[in-house]
Amino acid sequence: MFRSLRLKLTLLYTLIVFLTFLIVSFIIYQYLESTLSKSLNQSMTNESRWIAARMERYQTKAENLKNVQEDIFDHAAYFPIKEYIEIWDSAGDIFYQSPNLALQDTLMNWYKIRKTEKPEIFTITDFRNHNIRLTGMRAGKFEVLIAMPIENINEPLEQLLVIIGWLGPLVIIVSLVGGYLLARRSFLKIQQVIDTAKRINADRLYDRIPDQGSKDEIGEIISTLNEMISRLDVSFKQMKQFSADASHELKTPLAVMRAQLENALDSKSNIIELKDTVARSLDETLRMSAIVENLLLLAKSDAGQEIIKRNKIDLHELVSQTHEECVILASHRSIEVILMHLDRVSVLGDLEKLRQAILNLIDNAIKYSNDGGKIEVGLWKENDKAKIIISDSGIGIPAEDLGRIFDRFYRVDKARSRDMGGAGLGLAISKAIIEAHSGMIYVRSTAQKGTEFTIIVPLLHN
Ligand SMILES: Nc1ncnc2c1ncn2[C@@H]1O[C@H](COP(=O)(O)OP(=O)(O)OP(=O)(O)O)[C@@H](O)[C@H]1O
Ligand SMILES: [Mg+2]
Structure with missing residues (x-):
């Protein structure tokens, strides 16, 4: 299907670049997800500790209930991530509930079901149509529950996916164009070599492919081809020389014989002179047969045929x-x-x-x-x-x-x-x-x- 090596290389190059891009994106995604998740967990632990500490102080110093609730409310209001807070006392009554929660939909409902799980921070899906992380901590006779929405993590991850989604096609286009240009640059030199090599036929064996002096693979191809053309040149010259010599060697005795026979026909020679002419012609014939026989033997030997008995x-x-x-x-x-x-x-x-x-x-x-x-x-x-x-x-x-x-x-x-x-x-x-x-x-x-x-x-x- 893909006959052009240039196209094959471009596609292969694009595939490799794209796969690398996918692997790098996957690693970045995983890394970001785990970092964000750890940081959310850390924030939740810090928050629970702060509230637990606050509750303990309240128990030991017998503070005003309102003060504590206001403190917790203020603290949550300044906290950069949206959070849900619920504090229950040992009698099973709500001591504090952040305003973004409702009585009929308490965190305790979820916490009771999952509280034995490890790790102690767990994910709850479908809490008012979205996902949250929930954790609980004991503070004396109180149970402090903290939850934070998982969107805190998901939003940056979704943004990353959007960026990857846009970058993917861009990477493909850039590597297709870049790969094609790179391959074209390399193949341009090879094409030049092919064009020159095509021009060099049997009549132009003196010609050589211009050596650009590069020591790379293309330079090697050029010098190998030039060496081959030189060898061909020598062989062709030898062949031409051989044919010229062979015909010359046969032409001379033939010309001599022809002259002798023409003379014999024209002249009024006697039988003795005629016999002498025939004898000399026979000599020339023998000489020619010897040459032809020798040439045949050499031709057989050149062709790799067995020329001897054993x-x-x-x-x-x-x-x-x-x-x-x-x-x-x-x-x-x-x-x-x-x-x-x-x-x-x-x-x-x-x-x-x-x-x-x-x-x-x-x-x-x-x-x-x-x-x-x-x-x-x-x-x-x-x-x-x-x-x-x-x-x-x-x-x-x-x-x-x-x-x-x-x-x-x-x-x-x-x-x-x-x-x-x-x-x-x-x-x-x-x-x-x-x-x-x-x-x-x-x-x-x-x-x-x-x-x-x-x-x-x-x-x-x-
Ligand atoms: N013993 C030798 N002394 C001096 N020159 C020699 C001797 N042997 C060969 N040569 C030289 O080498 C050449 C080639 O020898 P080769 O035997 O192939 O051809 P030739 O003797 O000329 O012809 P042919 O052997 O076909 O009758 C000879 O022409 C001759 O010049
Ligand atoms: Mg000889």
Whole structure:
């Protein structure tokens, strides 16, 4: 029903303020009632004591009856609260009765019925259509009765209720308006954030929500959103770069193939020349399939799909075979390939994929070595991990490029790498494969000195 948070907060705020007002009013009412009641009781006790004392003096000093009655009358006339006084003697006759009482309606009638009650001051309802408090006290042979109307207490209480009745709606209105304005002030900032965030779409990811520098929750929302937009910006740029690189890598061999085939069609080439053209076109096709296959593997890995099988692999056999392949490949360029170490270890994984990962490193080591260089390969068992090292004494990688060589299509020397048929995907593929085996791959390199790649994979637990 209430979809706006602003409205909900305002209503909640009003409810809390109003409940607080009710509780405070109730406490004040109770406190006032008990204070007034105590003070009325006190006045009645004081009055009875004064009259009782006066009556005792009358008995001991045998004063004139009229004097006493006048004294009591005067005293009551000056007393600020309206009071009823009755004094009875032991013979059952009225010694004094205040003029506001009547013979047929004596206080004694009520007192006789209730006199045993505790506390000794009791309330009588319906005394001449109103309520009074009544108390009695013995003074020698006399019985002094005093009564006072309860209106003395009720009037201020009723006035308080009227004030509460008027203040209640006022409190509701003030807290509704105040709550709404307060909520509006807070939500205005949030609305600004929402409006700006809405404007920032894929084409405006360079934009940021203006930071008002506040350290409150809204400031936190702004900085979190800005960080998120920055991350999106980086991802979008990477995606765009990736698509551009991928299409560029495929465009070049396609263009080469097209030119070769057009030439072959136009020219009057003999069968040998035609075969040569077809063979070169086939090379380009193979190159493109390799790129597409690699891209598919990376896409699967990005999507969180399983890219490897899990079998028991004798890693020492695999490393020994790849070493032999490396020897053959490197022999054309008089590069020496040394097998440093070969521990017997097994891992759980995918034989073909692991071979591909290692061969990519060996391929690089040969590609980026100078003729007559040296490559070292080794496999070690270290605690519960297998460690493979492939190092070369080649051209090395400049420090500023080291952080990016595992990125897709990243090549330090574009011209050189492409001449050698490289698309810049080899290391990205190796990394994806090794990480799929819960392992890791890292590099150390010094430009013009050489490069060392290390692969770490967890051992198979029997
Ligand atoms: N052993 C190495 N020595 C020097 N530079 C290297 C070495 N290995 C990789 N690099 C640098 O890192 C870049 C990325 O390597 P990667 O294997 O991903 O791509 P590539 O070899 O260029 O192409 P591809 O492997 O797809 O055929 C290379 O272009 C190269 O500049
Ligand atoms: Mg490579």
